[in-house]
Amino acid sequence: MANLNIEAKKQNTYDAIVIGSGISGGWAAKELCEKGLKTIVLERGRDIKHIADYPTAMKNPWDFEHRGQVPLDIRAQYPKGRSAFLREETLPFALKDGIQPFVEEKPFTWTRGYHVGGKSLMWARQTQRWSDLDFEGPKRDGFAVDWPIRYADIAPWYSHVEKFAGISGNKDGLQELPDGEFLTPIELNCVEQHLKKVLAEHYEQKRHVIQGRCAHVTEPQAIHLKQGRAKCQHRNLCNRGCPYGGYFSSNASTLPWAAKTGNMTLRPFSTVHSIIFDEKLNKASGVRVVDTNTKEMIEYYAKIIFVNGSALNSNLILLNSISGRFPNGLGNDSGLLGKFIAWHNYRGRISAEVEGFLDKMTDGKNPSNGYVPRFRNLFSQETDFLRGYAAGVGAGRGYYSSREGIGEDLKNNLLYPKLGNWGVSSWMMGEIVPIEKNHVRLHETLKDPYGIPQLVTSAEWTDNDVKMVQDYIEQFTEMFTKAGFKNIKASDGKSNPGSDIHEMGGVRMGYDPKTSLLNKWNALHLCKNVFVTDGACMTSTGTQNPSLTYMALTARAANYAVGELKKRNL
Amino acid sequence: MNRRIAIRDLTLALGGLVSIPAWATDGWNTHSFQLNQSFLKVSEQNMLEVIVETIIPESTTKGAKSLGVPAFLQKMLQDCYEAPVSENIRNGLAATDTTAQKQFGKSFADCDTQQKQQILLSFEKSQDTKLKDFYSLVKNLTILGYTTSEYVQTEFLRYNMAPGHYYGCVPVKK
Numbered sequence: 001m002a003n004l005n006i007e008a009k010k011q012n013t014y015d016a017i018v019i020g021s022g023i024s025g026g027w028a029a030k031e032l033c034e035k036g037l038k039t040i041v042l043e044r045g046r047d048i049k050h051i052a053d054y055p056t057a058m059k060n061p062w063d064f065e066h067r068g069q070v071p072l073d074i075r076a077q078y079p080k081g082r083s084a085f086l087r088e089e090t091l092p093f094a095l096k097d098g099i100q101p102f103v104e105e106k107p108f109t110w111t112r113g114y115h116v117g118g119k120s121l122m123w124a125r126q127t128q129r130w131s132d133l134d135f136e137g138p139k140r141d142g143f144a145v146d147w148p149i150r151y152a153d154i155a156p157w158y159s160h161v162e163k164f165a166g167i168s169g170n171k172d173g174l175q176e177l178p179d180g181e182f183l184t185p186i187e188l189n190c191v192e193q194h195l196k197k198v199l200a201e202h203y204e205q206k207r208h209v210i211q212g213r214c215a216h217v218t219e220p221q222a223i224h225l226k227q228g229r230a231k232c233q234h235r236n237l238c239n240r241g242c243p244y245g246g247y248f249s250s251n252a253s254t255l256p257w258a259a260k261t262g263n264m265t266l267r268p269f270s271t272v273h274s275i276i277f278d279e280k281l282n283k284a285s286g287v288r289v290v291d292t293n294t295k296e297m298i299e300y301y302a303k304i305i306f307v308n309g310s311a312l313n314s315n316l317i318l319l320n321s322i323s324g325r326f327p328n329g330l331g332n333d334s335g336l337l338g339k340f341i342a343w344h345n346y347r348g349r350i351s352a353e354v355e356g357f358l359d360k361m362t363d364g365k366n367p368s369n370g371y372v373p374r375f376r377n378l379f380s381q382e383t384d385f386l387r388g389y390a391a392g393v394g395a396g397r398g399y400y401s402s403r404e405g406i407g408e409d410l411k412n413n414l415l416y417p418k419l420g421n422w423g424v425s426s427w428m429m430g431e432i433v434p435i436e437k438n439h440v441r442l443h444e445t446l447k448d449p450y451g452i453p454q455l456v457t458s459a460e461w462t463d464n465d466v467k468m469v470q471d472y473i474e475q476f477t478e479m480f481t482k483a484g485f486k487n488i489k490a491s492d493g494k495s496n497p498g499s500d501i502h503e504m505g506g507v508r509m510g511y512d513p514k515t516s517l518l519n520k521w522n523a524l525h526l527c528k529n530v531f532v533t534d535g536a537c538m539t540s541t542g543t544q545n546p547s548l549t550y551m552a553l554t555a556r557a558a559n560y561a562v563g564e565l566k567k568r569n570l
Numbered sequence: 571m572n573r574r575i576a577i578r579d580l581t582l583a584l585g586g587l588v589s590i591p592a593w594a595t596d597g598w599n600t601h602s603f604q605l606n607q608s609f610l611k612v613s614e615q616n617m618l619e620v621i622v623e624t625i626i627p628e629s630t631t632k633g634a635k636s637l638g639v640p641a642f643l644q645k646m647l648q649d650c651y652e653a654p655v656s657e658n659i660r661n662g663l664a665a666t667d668t669t670a671q672k673q674f675g676k677s678f679a680d681c682d683t684q685q686k687q688q689i690l691l692s693f694e695k696s697q698d699t700k701l702k703d704f705y706s707l708v709k710n711l712t713i714l715g716y717t718t719s720e721y722v723q724t725e726f727l728r729y730n731m732a733p734g735h736y737y738g739c740v741p742v743k744k
Contacts, residue, residue, distance in 0.1 A: 060731065062719050071649035187738040188738055231734075233732040233733070233734050234734055235732045235733070237731075361741075361742050362738055362739070363733075363735070364733035399727075403713060406624065406625055406709075407624065407625070407627055407687055408627060410625065410713075411629075411631065414713065414717055
């Protein structure tokens with residue numbers, strides 16, 4: 001019997017465990033496998049193979065039985081589903097309700113991607129670098145704790161992941177949004193260029209419109225072809241999965257790359273229950289996994305563990321990793337685990353009509369959009385709220401047809417649409433100042449179908465957020481007015497926290513174990529072979545879409561971990 | 571670009587680096603909405619057909635009926651709408667005939683084009699919200715089915731699944 005156990009334990013032992021196969025888990029897998037570590041990647045959902053499992057990717061509008069609308073009986077399985085993914089086109093990636101119930105102590109929108117690839121199949125693919133103006137934010141403005149890293153620490157890793165992922169962008173030379181390793185940029189359209197000029201003139205070159213840097217292969221390099229990825233076809237059908245590999249996802253890029261090394265074992269249907277802490281060795285020895293098909297609990301063992309379960313789930317796993325040494329969750333002597341949850345403020349929106357440019361139009365599709373980097377409180381505090389916001393901005397000109405009338409007139413309207421006027425819109429992406437009160441914790445009694453405690457989300461907007469929305473509305477109304485745009489409509493959508501799908505924090509990085517959970521290498525201060533490199537590690541939020549930073553932090557931490565293993569420090 | 575060409579181009583773009591999955595090589599019926607059983611009686615189906623064809627008629631260009639829009643409507647109403655909505659459709663179909671009898675002394679199908687249009691347009695402005703909803707839904711679904719058909723998309727609406735480029739500022743094409 002004892003021999004059998006030893007044999008079983010050996011079979012379930014790897015060099016590294018990666019929890020989660022999304023955008024950061026994929027990077028952990030790639031880096032660790034490339035460095036020769038036998039790595040098991042645990043994914044709670046089903047497998048999605050690149051191309052083979054994108055069943056709607058090449059369907060035409062008329063190929064969809066209900067033209068995209070989801071039949072009632074299927075819809076009933078997703079009562080809380082986000083409408084954006086409840087379409088026939090994207091249904092393969094929607095999350096059925098009941099898989100993981102959670103308790104919204106205060107309203108919170110939690111969008112999850114439970115399948116191999118996670119949200120890397122569903123993301124907006126915007127990839128802006130942070131600058132020191134972001135990393136120095138908490139220290140300068142006196143909130144959260146000081147980031148234990150600066151731009152110089154992460155810059156080479158931004159380059160590392162950008163080259164592999166394929167990032168299209170223009171070298172804009174902005175201190176607040178550092179340039180990266182860019183493929184051919186996508187151009188701004190006539191109206192976006194006009195706005196760029198107007199802002200430069202009216203705001204002393206301090207407000208900019210650039211093309212958002214995005215994870216699209218506009219010009220495949222050898223490294224992309226080697227991944228089996230081709231040029232972006234400008235289909236803008238990205239959220240069905242891209243059979244060309246035109247944009248970066250774990251499925252198209254990092255996971256197949258890791259698999260090719262022969263070192264990766266991918267185990268779908270594996271929900272991690274907790275991390276096992278070995279009190280004798282004073283480090284983690286493995287994880288407990290619930291097989292979601294059989295509900296059987298299985299243990300896997302490894303020298304290092306990467307936690308990439310998506311921000312809130314990584315919190316949940318650590319909170320649920322209870323041991324004699326850590327009764328409040330792994331590495332949580334400070335009691336701060338699960339606290340300082342933050343996200344991005346996407347409440348402000350504005351749209352307007354544009355006069356003129358009637359002899360010009362666009363041709364093809366832009367998978368990115370215009371981007372206004374943060375200009376508020378950049379170099380010094382200048383408003384009555386802390387930090388600031390970036391904004392997406394996009395102009396366009398479409399065809400329209402009148403739906404009035406009946407018979408031959410109606411038909412001719414529909415068959416021969418007219419070119420409309422230009423329109424322009426923008427949406428804010430505000431930094432959230434993390435506060436202790438905004439937190440997640442385990443529910444005392446409620447469990448999910450796998451016997452794992454349900455997560456309680458308790459987070460709400462603060463005055464700082466509301467003031468920022470107001471400022472966005474005022475400033476963009478002013479900018480749009482200066483640009484001559486007409487019929488300007490701005491609003492505060494008052495969306496739930498989390499609606500931006502950028503939840504962050506709870507396991508923040510910092511210098512001091514008393515005030516943070518992770519050190520500058522994303523390892524738990526108190527359990528040094530456990531690394532958290534997804535959104536949970538974020539000390540502050542910046543305004544940038546966060547995925548690129550998770551990728552860079554993950555690659556950096558993985559390479560550090562391999563080095564430490566070699567030095568026998570872990 | 572239609573699906574066949576799109577898949578050929580996909581194969582070319584990937585240069586044989588990855589194998590093409592089953593969903594791309596299996597042929598499938600583009601008229602995928604097959605109606606096994608309608609919630610409408612045959613007489614109601616006929617009525618719906620006449621209404622749909624009145625909204626978007628056949629002429630030198632194809633109309634809604636020949637593009638299969640009536641079957642699409644039934645599929646949509648059956649699968650995507652609650653029972654009270656489909657019930658209101660049945661009532662609306664009956665009311666259409668009653669209105670025709672009252673105004674022109676004949677069935678809706680026997681009315682001439684102008685009379686049919688007159689009846690439906692009166693629904694659009696009707697104080698009876700149920701009648702108004704009935705026509706509004708039938709008209710919107712007819713437009714949806716018609717404008718997303720392969721014929722209209724490819725022959726009229728410049729459908730191009732994979733443009734392959736984005737130019738931000740080009741002269742308007744006449």
